Amino acid sequence: METKLPIVGADASGGKGSPKGRQITQAKMSTVEIVSDPGEGAQKCAQIFGAISAKMGNGVWTVEIIPAEIQPPPRLPAGASGNRIRIGSVPVTNWGDRSKVVVALNDQVLLARHRLDALEDDAIVLIENMWKDHTDEDIRQQWVDAMEEVSDRNYRIIEIPMEEECLKIVDNPRRGKNMWVLGLLCYLYDRDLELAAAQIADTFRKKAQEITDRNVELLNAGFSWAAENLGFGFEVRPIGDDRPHVVMNGNEALAMGAVASGMDLAAMYPITPATSVSHHLGEEFLKFGGLLHQAEDEIAAAGVAIGASWSGKCAFTITSGPGLALKTEFIGLAIMTEIPLVVVDVQRGGPSTGLPTKVEQSDLLAALYGQPGDAPRVVIAPATIEECFYSMITARKIAEAFRTVVMVLSDANLATGVSPFPRPELDPSWVAAPPDLSPIPEGLRPYDWDPQTGLSRRFIPGSPGGMHTLTGLAHDEGSKVAYDSEINQRASAMRSRKLAVFQSTLKPPSVNGPEEGDMLVVGWGSTKGAIEEAVEEAREEGLSVSNLHLTFLSPLEPGLKEIFSRFKKVVTIEINYSDEPDDPYITPENRRLGQLAWLLRAHILVDVDCWTRVLGEPLRPGAILNAIREKMPEGGVS
């Protein structure tokens, strides 16, 4: 089929082998995308493909391609919807750079990906051909224009009669084509068809059996068609890690982590990309006896969580940028009154409504310093989907042990990325103990700060003898309103001291790569996988570069000054805005930096540089690699 269909600028002569003896390319990693109009099921196809790949022992990272418009008309670049799946014979930690294979259900969604530079120069494009000879002249013309537009690349375009083939099985191929495509991909990547059929059955388990049967029929048909017509394929070997794994996205991991931590009250107000945490929790809590409270707004959500936490087990609230802004006053109250509270911020682009579905790491300083007044709190940032799970357990423990607010900074990249990780071995010590309502010993006060550590016992309503009134006003050890200057100084010191005490329990972070060298790249949060991939690549090029990734942003992990001193240059890489040094009016003095760079400079007194981007997408390892090359100290570029 492919040899018959050469397209302007495309190289269709690559597949040499016969359909039976096909040409197999071995790959350590391979990235494939499926794009369609919304509602055509590209995401379902991709999810199943990802799940099968994980089951076959590959590293997998799946990320959604979300349409720019909510209900776009069909055949519009802005409506491109689907998934990118990156599979590997090593663990896959990020979405990669550009895709090698793309299945496009029309020419316009292909254009969308092309325009975003999402496809490799020699990508294999498997495209539905029904539009080419469509009865509507406009559509035929759009096809021609689209092919013209993409012809500046060396794509290998293969037109495929998907509609025609699916019509042999179903009346309305709009529903079902996705499973046919799944079959095709299973052939290309040598996926186990039985596994695929089982996965389909699981996906449609709530529907009638005939739905599963028809989808499996489509799967098989797509597979056979590919076997007869496509003379190539990819081999991506399993990792060889036979520990049991689970596969989920970062929001599901946060929800499961919350349950494992023993927290059983979450209060929230819907906001992308945090909302799906609450969808999972809503379901989970039904099984565990917890409650997901959808409040009237984010302020109320924070208030409900605080009221719940104060009166018993630590509760939490989940939000994203605009919601975090609304919670500001309440977070200050929780810090002032030393109520344990976990606040999860699944970051999106900002400020204001910003980029609701897209990733950014622009809330770091707001998370650290968002409260008027001095309001020390702990801030942690999971770097992987697995860490999303564990971060909730850690956050709950710290919040209760230190009577403080713990902010967990995830982001849209983790929230929507799907990847396997070793199945957690559940530990009862993770689960919060029931609140201690034993009588309060005579003379003990609600803020009997240990003068060394600032720690004190929580008084929980219900404990006889502990009656007191909590207040957000300045107060003394007895929770009595105190405008006395000496008391305010002491109380501030006590709330602050807890951070130092907590920091003393942390280990210095480890350096990925040599312990000294020309450049150290420092990152935080979801960029870890992409940064490590780029840094390792840079080292293969001969550059002397290592990286370090921070999980704790407040307090900062110890030992940074000493580590930094072993490198000629320190650069942060982040998904937030910073001025480019050579932009108009920008000077070293007025240059606004990446948020971690500000923080490190302030704390460590090192001249930290930064490279940051706010492109509304996760960082690509290739782009980071370029940045590393550029930022190498003089003489470093090889």
Add this chain to the structure above:
Amino acid sequence: MSSACSLLHLAEADDREFKMGDYEAAVARWCPGCGDHSVLTAVQRLLTEEQLKPEDTVFVSGIGCSSRFPHYMKTYGFHGTHGRALPISTGIKLNRPDLEVFAVMGDGDCVSIGAGHWVHAIRYNIDMVALLLDNNIYGLTKMQTSPTTPQGQKSNTQPQGSWLPPMNPLSVTLGVTNASFVAQTVEWVPSHLFATLKEAFHHKGFSFVRILQRCPAYLPKLFEDAITDPERIELLVHPDGVEAKDLEGVYKDRVYHDPTDIDAARRFAEDQSKVRIGVYFRDESRPRYEETRHLPTLTAEEKLSVLDQEFDRYAV
């Protein structure tokens, strides 16, 4: 709200007997003659009469003169942020349905900055008591217009007089779907105040009580008419509301009002020709939000074994 025994401790017989003084904490520091003093006394009397355990009782407030209330109660207290007493109370009740929760709010607190929470708290209908101490002015911040300030009343922010007609907290409350208890009383008639609080406490659901409260510091003349002229007051009386038999001699204007009749309640609330006190509306059959809260009963081990099964769904 009705008194629930504590589920979590003191299962053995508790033979303590609480006196008024057991509920008194610091000396209240409101202005002399401030109506908040009378409310405090009435509430302490209620707790004494109901023998509420101090450790199982919580007063939550926002910010304002009236919100100092919890500091003067020897129970647990939460003096929160301006306007947010209700979300905090909601969180407490959701996590600890065994606690008795009272929210105390000023008119700025409840009707202005906290208005969104107020409307939703009415709808949630959580079993607690909400007191609106309505002095028609911002006291703590020194005489700014409040949403309930009478039209024409001068203040520091509207020296020409308040522009708009005041908001009516009763008709707002009665307009919210799922309202379950709405009453009005005045702090200068202690027996009515006490009887109303008692009804509110015994109602199962969100009991909203608007208490007209004097602020001699900023609006010394505000309720003068109603205080000096008994004809300005009309009592809504009913066996399921406040009967106020002791007040027969003082207030002649008595209307027999069945609190299940929401249309009549709304008419009474709307008509401003009299200061009408008593229980306007009451319906215990309304759904209560806390009934959706399933308190976890699993041990850590049981919980994790359920979670482990959940992981099967994600297993590869």
